[in-house]
Amino acid sequence: MAGRPDEGPAFQQPYGGDSAWAQELLDQLRPAGRDLRRLVDWLARTVNAAVCLQDGRGDLLAGEPLPLDSAVVADVFAGRVSAASLDDGVRHVRLVGIRHPGSGQAAGAVLAVARPEPFDRRGTEILGHTVAVLELLLGQRESAESARRLRRATADLRLAILQLLMVEDTVSARRVAAGLWPGLLEQDSARVYVLEDAAVERDRLADACVAATDGRALVVRCPAVDEHVIVVGPSAEVGERLRALIADRSGTFLGGSPRQRLALTATAYGQAVTALAVARFQPDRYAVYAARTRPAQLMDPAALRAWAAAVLRPLDALPHHVRAELLATTRLGLEFTAVSAAKVLGVSRNTVRARMDRVAALLGADLSRLPVRALAHAALNTEAAHGPYDLSGGAAGPPVRTRLTELLGTSALRSWAEGLLGRLDEDGRDLRGTLCAWAGADAHAERAAQALGVHAQTVREHVRAAEAVLERRLTAGGTDLYEVVLAHLVTGELPVPDLGVTAGTGAANPDQPDSAVQW
Structure with missing residues (x-):
């Protein structure tokens, strides 16, 4: 100083x-x-x-x-x-x-x-x-980097749990979830919700879902669709909180499934996606999958289960975990595209296709054919919903033997099919004929157009118009499309295919389709 x-x-x-x-x-x-x-x-x-x-x-x-x-x-x-x-x-x-x-x-x-x-x-x-x-x-x-790594690890863990549920491995899913979210999957059933927003908003939407559900739900950024967030909620309160969340987000839509067993998470996911398509046209931007009459409900339950078990019997010689993996992958591959199924399961699309090709070879099924895919879808979903069926009969008595034509030939099922396809007759255009040709051409507009002698764009426009009339998604594939194809099989407008079953007797093995399946 x-x-x-x-x-x-x-x-x-x-x-x-x-x-x-x-x-x-x-x-x-x-x-x-x-x-x-x-x-x-x-x-x-x-x-x-x-x-x-x-x-x-x-x-x-x-x-x-x-x-x-x-x-x-x-x-x-x-x-x-x-x-x-x-x-x-x-x-x-x-x-x-x-x-x-x-x-x-x-x-x-x-x-x-x-x-x-x-x-x-x-x-x-x-x-x-x-x-x-x-x-x-x-x-x-x-x-900040540590926090980012933690968020990424948590997101990867949530996705892993969802993928385990998608392949019906509920035991492993519960074991993985127990460490971070104790009690989350204690219940045997849950609802699946799919929320949609712009892709750039997806991360914020996922964070908002985590905050809104407060540990009561599994929140996953959809690996297949960049705009989607998937929520698995065992508690009914989860749906209420998600509806309150989207009320303040003008560009967000919400679709939900009915309550399903955890082993049917893949089915519930498909239902939620279907409901989401409806939610886009609802004032409150929310919809629950509508419970409507399903063709399986109009068939004899024991006969349907026996038919499905016989169709799938060539896979019974496989190790249990291999069989379960193949069937779960095939169900998703039939419900969605191979690319989307691969993203949901966390495997490559080549892996999905390889598994589906293996199932097709064992069943003797040409899954490139739409009617065959519809029947395979029905068999897979029947076993998923009801569990394995003992074809030997066991203590319950002799086994049920049913032809597929008998299953499809009941008056109740025919009434359902005619009522569904009959809606198309009210349109001035030949929507019914176009839809039948399109389904018979395995959903190829160009091939259907050649058969009808019209332009391919006309076929596409008629199919889109049929979607609105039938209130079903057709071009996206999945359950809605397979039900419409099944209706055509019931009415006889399309021939009933087989899944490669041959006549004769003999023990079942993975390379020889079982003769118990009767067409």
């Missing part, structure tokens, strides 16, 4: 009155200015030096690459020295370890500053304060 005798104490301005850099450095801590590259560039300009910031692997975080003594750098990183000064006769180099809480003695990064003139007091002071700011920014960055 110095001053004239007639004055009070006077404080000298530090560094010759140059304190502008302090304010500039302070600006680097403002929320809008927290950027490592920006800070390092500022340091380079302020001390007239080349600056390099690198991490422990030697990767450049900011600045420009500098030739450095690797041994000295290693010492700084390891914490054996906190800083080092080097002078090779051409440049003066300062190396400083950047640490942050939790890093221990080792440095999280090393800052190297090189310039032709020696470091004066001003340069040394600026460098020291900049290191302190870098420690704050790197610590904040590491905390």
Whole structure:
């Protein structure tokens, strides 16, 4: 301190009155200015030096690459020295370890500053304060990265649980969920909801669903559709909370399934997607899958189960876990595209196709044919809904033997089919004929157009019109389409196919379809 005798104490301005850099450095801590590259560039300009910031692997975080003594750098990183000064006769180099809480003695990064003139007091002071700011920014960055990794790991765990439910492995799904969400899957049944918003809003929507359900539901970013969030909610309260959530989000839609067993999560998911299509046209942007008469409800339950078991019997010689995996994959592959099924299951589309091809070969089924896919879908869903059926009869008595034509030939089923397809007759266009030709052509508009002698675009327009009349999704495939195909089989407008069953007797094995299936 110095001053004239007639004055009070006077404080000298530090560094010759140059304190502008302090304010500039302070600006680097403002929320809008927290950027490592920006800070390092500022340091380079302020001390007239080349600056390099690198991490422990030697990767450049900011600045420009500098030739450095690797041994000295290693010492700084390891914490054996906190800083080092080097002078090779051409440049003066300062190396400083950047640490942050939790890093221990080792440095999280090393800052190297090189310039032709020696470091004066001003340069040394600026460098020291900049290191302190870098420690704050790197610590904040590491905390943000840790939080991101935790969110990603949690999201991956939720997806893994959903994928286990999709393949009916409820035991493993409960075991995985128990660690983070105790009691979440204790109930044997749940509802599945699908929410839709713009893809750029999906992450915020998923976070909002997690907050709204408060640990009472499994929230998953759909791996197949970028705009969708899937929620599995055992509690009825979950649906109420999701409806309240979308009420404040004008661009969000919600579709829900009825309560289903956890083993039928894949079925419930398909129902929720169907309800979502309806929700887009509802004032409150919400819909629940409508319970309507299903063809399976109009068939004799025991006869239907016996037929389905006989169709699937060639797979019975497979190990249980292999059989379950093949059937679960095939059910999803029939309900959705192979690409979507692969994303939901977390496998490649080639894996999905390979599994479906294996099932098709064992069943002797040509799954490229739409009527065959419809029957295979019916058999798979029957077993999924009711469990395995003992074809030997066991203690319950002799086994039931039923021809498919008998199953499809009941008066109740024919009345249902005629009522469904009869809606198309009220349209002035020949929607019914076009739809039949399109289904017979395995949903190929061009082939159907050739058979009808019309343009392919006319076929597509008629099919879309039929969707509105029948209130079913047809072009997207899945349950709605298979029911319409089944209606055509019942009325005789399409021939009833087989699944490769041959006549004769003999023991069942994975390579020989069982003769108990009668057509």
